[in-house]
Amino acid sequence: MGRILYISKYVVTPDQPGGVRHWRHVRALADAGHDVTVITSKVLHTTREAPEEFAGRRTIRRTEDGIDVLRAFS
Numbered sequence: 001m002g003r004i005l006y007i008s009k010y011v012v013t014p015d016q017p018g019g020v021r022h023w024r025h026v027r028a029l030a031d032a033g034h035d036v037t038v039i040t041s042k043v044l045h046t047t048r049e050a051p052e053e054f055a056g057r058r059t060i061r062r063t064e065d066g067i068d069v070l071r072a073f074s
Helices: 021-031
Strands: 003-007 035-041 059-064 067-072
Touching: 003 021, 021 035, 021 067
Parallel strands: 003 035, 035 067
Antiparallel strands: 059 067
């Protein structure tokens, strides 16, 4: 399939507070066989704070539920 770069200010996973429509969208694309990379903020929109695990880091790149996610300072 294809390679998709999904950019959105707020993409939260089901275990984080807030709406997960963006996550469901990228999850469906990945499940359909696409190679998906997400670029988003490390700040949670419901709390307007970054999780403690991101403290002191401008960017965090990791695999979340099989999806490549780059969380950046914004």
